[in-house]
Amino acid sequence: MSHGAGRPLGRGRTRVQVGRQAHEDMHRRGGAVDDAVGEFVHRLRADRANRALRLSFLRAAGDNGDLYLAHAGTRCTLLLLSTDDGDEMRVLAVRDGARAREELTRLTVEINPVSGAVEVVDQSEVSANVVALADRSETAPDAPTPEATAPAPTSTLRTPLFAQYDDRTLVDLGVVSSLLPALRKVTTDEQFEKLLTHNLPELTRDVLLALRDRVDPEDVQRDITAKWRPDENVNPHDWARAAQRAVSQVETDDDAVLGALGKSFDAWRLFLHPEQQRLATGDFKSSAKVTGGPGTGKTVVALHRVRHLVDRLTPGHSRPVLLTSYNTNLALDLKERLRQLGGDELLRRVDVKSVDALAREIVQESRLPLGLPMDDDAAMNLWHTVRTETGLWEYDADFLDAEFKHVILAGGCGSWDTYRRVSRSGRPRISPAQRHKVWQLVQAYKAHLEAPPRQTTYALIADRAADLERRRMDRVETQARYKDEQGGRDLVHREAGSGMWLRPRYQHIVVDEAQDLSASHWRMLRAMVRKGPNDIFLVGDAHQRIYGSRVVLSHQGIEIRGRASRRLTLNYRTTRQILGSANRLIEGSPFDDLDTGTDNLNGYRSVLTGLAPQFWRAPDRLTEMRAVATLIKERHDIHGTPYFAMAVSVPDGGSATEFAGILGSEPYSLPVVEMGKGGVPADSDAVRIGTMHRFKGLEFQRVFLTSVGDGQVPHQRIEQYRLQNPDRYRQEEQRARSLVFVAATRARDELVVTWSGRASRFLPPDADGTAYRATDLLRQDGPPSGSSGSNAA
Numbered sequence: 028m029s030h031g032a033g034r035p036l037g038r039g040r041t042r043v044q045v046g047r048q049a050h051e052d053m054h055r056r057g058g059a060v061d062d063a064v065g066e067f068v069h070r071l072r073a074d075r076a077n078r079a080l081r082l083s084f085l086r087a088a089g090d091n092g093d094l095y096l097a098h099a100g101t102r103c104t105l106l107l108l109s110t111d112d113g114d115e116m117r118v119l120a121v122r123d124g125a126r127a128r129e130e131l132t133r134l135t136v137e138i139n140p141v142s143g144a145v146e147v148v149d150q151s152e153v154s155a156n157v158v159a160l161a162d163r164s165e166t167a168p169d170a171p172t173p174e175a176t177a178p179a180p181t182s183t184l185r186t187p188l189f190a191q192y193d194d195r196t197l198v199d200l201g202v203v204s205s206l207l208p209a210l211r212k213v214t215t216d217e218q219f220e221k222l223l224t225h226n227l228p229e230l231t232r233d234v235l236l237a238l239r240d241r242v243d244p245e246d247v248q249r250d251i252t253a254k255w256r257p258d259e260n261v262n263p264h265d266w267a268r269a270a271q272r273a274v275s276q277v278e279t280d281d282d283a284v285l286g287a288l289g290k291s292f293d294a295w296r297l298f299l300h301p302e303q304q305r306l307a308t309g310d311f312k313s314s315a316k317v318t319g320g321p322g323t324g325k326t327v328v329a330l331h332r333v334r335h336l337v338d339r340l341t342p343g344h345s346r347p348v349l350l351t352s353y354n355t356n357l358a359l360d361l362k363e364r365l366r367q368l369g370g371d372e373l374l375r376r377v378d379v380k381s382v383d384a385l386a387r388e389i390v391q392e393s394r395l396p397l398g399l400p401m402d403d404d405a406a407m408n409l410w411h412t413v414r415t416e417t418g419l420w421e422y423d424a425d426f427l428d429a430e431f432k433h434v435i436l437a438g439g440c441g442s443w444d445t446y447r448r449v450s451r452s453g454r455p456r457i458s459p460a461q462r463h464k465v466w467q468l469v470q471a472y473k474a475h476l477e478a479p480p481r482q483t484t485y486a487l488i489a490d491r492a493a494d495l496e497r498r499r500m501d502r503v504e505t506q507a508r509y510k511d512e513q514g515g516r517d518l519v520h521r522e523a524g525s526g527m528w529l530r531p532r533y534q535h536i537v538v539d540e541a542q543d544l545s546a547s548h549w550r551m552l553r554a555m556v557r558k559g560p561n562d563i564f565l566v567g568d569a570h571q572r573i574y575g576s577r578v579v580l581s582h583q584g585i586e587i588r589g590r591a592s593r594r595l596t597l598n599y600r601t602t603r604q605i606l607g608s609a610n611r612l613i614e615g616s617p618f619d620d621l622d623t624g625t626d627n628l629n630g631y632r633s634v635l636t637g638l639a640p641q642f643w644r645a646p647d648r649l650t651e652m653r654a655v656a657t658l659i660k661e662r663h664d665i666h667g668t669p670y671f672a673m674a675v676s677v678p679d680g681g682s683a684t685e686f687a688g689i690l691g692s693e694p695y696s697l698p699v700v701e702m703g704k705g706g707v708p709a710d711s712d713a714v715r716i717g718t719m720h721r722f723k724g725l726e727f728q729r730v731f732l733t734s735v736g737d738g739q740v741p742h743q744r745i746e747q748y749r750l751q752n753p754d755r756y757r758q759e760e761q762r763a764r765s766l767v768f769v770a771a772t773r774a775r776d777e778l779v780v781t782w783s784g785r786a787s788r789f790l791p792p793d794a795d796g797t798a799y800r801a802t803d804l805l806r807q808d809g810p811p812s813g814s815s816g817s818n819a820a
């Protein structure tokens with residue numbers, strides 16, 4: 028049935044949604060288009076009959092939907108889907124310029140039978156691009172492509188890239204059917220890359236990339252397609268239902284849509300992957316855990332989870348939800364991102380703080396003598412002092428510190444007798460006699476801390492806080508039992524003398540970067556929330572563990588069962604090229620799943636494509652630093668990258684100062700800022716310089732991973748353990764790999780790796796031979812380093 032002028036649109040308010048592809052159209056076109064669409068949506072909501080909107084009927088979509096074109100200011104034209112007689116409208120695509128109307132008219136719009144999403148494809152533009160490339164290779168068969176320098180056979184002789192999959196298979200996997208004619212013409216990787224530059228539906232893009240990487244269709248079905256299936260059957264002709272189904276769209280109310288149409292556009296505020304959405308809004312019998320490689324949106328899920336939990340609270344003024352993380356600067360970052368998601372209203376119901384800050388507050392609140400907390404460096408120095416005083420040189424400070432935190436405190440070892448028996452699984456082996464010596468060292472360490480002026484460490488504070496919270500929770504539970512025995516009468520209890528209400532400290536706890544928390548932290552958190560549905564929700568990745576040691580959550584009373592443990596695999600931050608190099612850093616090493624199992628990065632992938640990482644080799648350190656300065660200056664001056672979007676990672680604090688000195692002085696004079704514990708002011712337009720530790724959880728457009736030389740990464744001091752203590756050696760090596768992995772995966776668009784002397788063994792074996800030479804870069808007549816250049820990764 029067709030409607031000459033569409034179903035009549037009565038007056039009245041309309042619910043307006045903006046689809047993901049339309050958002051991407053806007054994002055690609057920039058701020059003015061965002062503003063124009065925002066203004067249009069605002070007016071459409073108020074009255075769809077407003078003539079100034081210049082809505083014109085285009086064609087019917089199935090039996091219960093209509094497509095309209097509309098003008099948003101003078102800047103752009105929109106394609107809209109109207110259902111329910113105009114009560115529901117969805118912006119499907121946005122174009123600007125003189126040919127906008129024509130471009131929108133020729134779009135194919137269909138309901139994807141797998142996901143139920145309304146999807147848009149510009150068939151003619153896609154075909155034209157693909158065909159143009161095919162023609163080029165026919166007329167110039169010898170022209171080298173980036174992938175192949177051998178003469179290319181003409182396209183007529185080539186087999187289409189996806190020939191082995193029939194149409195049915197592709198559509199069943201989720202590929203939008205209107206793309207198939209163009210897809211069948213794709214015979215080279217170059218054409219495929221071109222196809223990917225189009226604003227394709229997310230599922231289609233992901234499936235095609237997986238098939239191109241030779242992933243078995245059955246695995247694609249399980250790992251990708253299945254995650255997009257809604258809980259109901261999809262009717263690909265029911266446009267009204269499809270419009271309501273808002274696949275992966277988490278904000279459906281209009282104010283939220285409008286709010287996001289500003290200049291601070293961030294897709295994650297509006298659209299989650301269906302798997303992310305399921306996790307953020309799921310109902311779990313007890314705790315839940317989300318793992319996944321860097322950039323898979325774990326933090327995004329954690330933030331949405333917080334909002335979901337807050338939305339379900341009864342109104343009040345308290346803060347019953349805790350959002351916590353290991354680092355102070357990350358906690359600050361989380362607070363800011365939470366504000367972006369739900370404004371001050373959301374923040375008012377949430378405590379956002381680092382675990383150590385929280386532990387400190389608990390101990391302070393108890394009024395027990397706390398002692399002055401030492402920072403990590405001072406705590407480490409104290410181990411050096413104790414070793415010197417006792418003459419027990421056999422154990423280094425790193426080992427002792429870890430043994431103290433991860434065995435003695437984690438195991439609640441208050442006496443030699445308990446330490447003698449405690450399990451040390453996962454720790455380097457030591458004999459019973461050695462264990463005794465370690466115990467002596469620990470006693471000396473504690474004696475130092477207790478001597479006036481009393482001092483303490485964050486590990487001890489967390490341990491003390493965990494005990495205090497455990498006792499508090501015991502009392503809460505005793506009172507609850509008493510209340511039950513009294514027939515459920517609502518007793519108002521107060522802690523004798525303290526004036527504090529006796530109730531669990533939080534209703535829900537959400538933890539980011541969970542892999543770095545210690546056993547004491549988990550004990551404390553466990554005791555802050557009553558065991559029950561949705562108590563603790565944690566996100567983390569053992570591949571990125573750079574502080575703590577393995578903690579088995581179930582041993583800390585945190586139970587995660589069946590479907591409450593999920594892994595995210597789609598990276599939204601880093602290009603496939605960068606990810607490929609980063610993944611090689613940790614390939615083959617075993618990692619845990621934060622519980623009793625193991626984890627891996629199977630299926631971990633990115634749908635973003637970009638440059639291969641660049642490798643630069645320098646004969647000495649000064650040349651390396653000058654090369655980095657030159658590259659940064661060029662990215663800024665020629666490619667327009669703001670300074671704040673670039674970061675330089677260094678192995679230690681001393682190198683940070685050294686780099687800052689060279690970059691900041693003549694002839695480069697670049698604005699630089701060192702990344703400290705408290706982060707960096709967001710508005711300072713300066714290149715960030717920091718140790719790899721500081722890069723955790725952050726992201727930058729371009730990352731310069733420096734000093735990745737032999738003896739520096741991993742540090743040569745670990746060589747002493749190679750023969751003498753192989754367990755320790757493995758641990759140190761794994762941590763060093765994780766650290767470089769974390770730093771490398773912060774890069775969004777470009778990763779530049781530099782070193783002086785010989786390359787680190789973590790880099791590809793031919794790195795020294797294939798890397799660019801920093802000396803060429805610094806020669807007056809040397810070649811430019813072009814951020815579009817690439818070399819072997």
Ligand SMILES: Nc1ncnc2c1ncn2[C@@H]1O[C@H](COP(=O)(O)OP(=O)(O)OP(=O)(O)O)[C@@H](O)[C@H]1O
Pocket residue numbers: 293294295298299300303319320321322323324325326327328568571598599600723724725726772
């Ligand atoms: N569904 C989504 N749509 C668009 N962008 C997303 C989505 N999910 C995450 N992102 C973006 O991907 C990037 C990485 O997200 P996030 O920081 O949550 O990842 P993560 O898994 O916590 O990473 P890491 O472990 O490396 O800290 C961010 O830029 C975020 O905005």
